[in-house]
Amino acid sequence: MPSSAQPKEPAAAGEAQWPRAILHLDMDAFFVNVHLLDHPQHAGLPLVVGGRPEHRGVVAAASYEARRFGIQSAMPMRTAVQRCPSLLIVGHSWPRISECSQRVMAILESFGPIEPMSVDEAYVDLSGTSEPRHLAQAIKARVRQETSLPASVGLAACKLVAKVASDHGKPDGYTVVPPGSEAGFLAPLPVRAIHGVGPKTAERLVAIGLSTCGQLAAASPDQLSLAFGKYGEVLRRLALGEDTRPVSQGHARKSISSETTFDRDIADGAVLADRVTELARDAGRSLRRRGMAAKTVAVKFRWADFTTYTRQRTLAAFTDRDEDLVRVALDLWREHWPAGQPIRLLGVGVSGLTTKGRQLALDL
């Protein structure tokens, strides 16, 4: 676990020219530290934010003290408690998390165009500024001053490397990767460090002898193409730190969904139908709150053995009405639920979204 708060500047060499300057900011153990703002007496304890073990909860965020017990996010809470019986489990405080997130994003926005990736993470485009390093330090300092929350930042000429850099220095990190030193910075890191290389891809890469970014970068295009098709070349370029994706503001939402895992698997059709109805109404509320309408409705099932199905249907027209969403969701559910089959999770989602304004314009 990296614990240094010292600035790290691999291959720092003179004042480099920045073709683009992209900062990635990632809040450290965000949910945990937001909780500690209001409960300072919990500081220093092994603490996690997440769902209760008796409700099949998982860890959303773990304090650094909890991590020493081998506890990580996404771990089943039951497992976490086994590893640390004295673990303190607290729920999410969504209003507080949202408020802190908005304050952080407002600070970032005052420095340049931002692309938020989640509540606790965003890119800032500092291209064209004369002193991106100083700005990166100023951003980190202002976040700390104005929110009392620690963050890690990474500065590089592309998004991929900025992201890896912010991760590299955690917690409280400040890592600059000057232009030209990207490949050297990435080379010793495991392929898993690349954003987009998950467990499956990493396993396949390791199986063909490519464990580090340096090995991936040096692999023959033919070998990669054979194993990964077109994606092979993408991977190789990422491992070299070549990434031209822009920092883009204003992503349009593509889907909205609501799902629930039951404390115990349920096989009672009446109970399940009620939950499908509630979930469809949740989706309807979300749509209307955002002033959107949807054309496709999907129902998601997860059986006791964790296998997961989705079944979707596209309508003739956009809708944001509970009545329509509930009807389609219930139809899908009835058509595809083998009566009596115990269900672990139910979900209802909508996609094919449009804003109401555009829908009205089309209707006229």
Added chain:
DNA sequence: TCTGGGGTCCTAGGACCC
């Protein structure tokens, strides 16, 4: 007593149209 909830993107196959 394993395994949340909210998303995005990609692939692949079938239907359908020109």
Added chain:
DNA sequence: TCTGGGGTCCTAGGACCC
């Protein structure tokens, strides 16, 4: 006997991320 192609829409599943 032949069985083109490209484009778009739709569905389902999987990898991945926070």
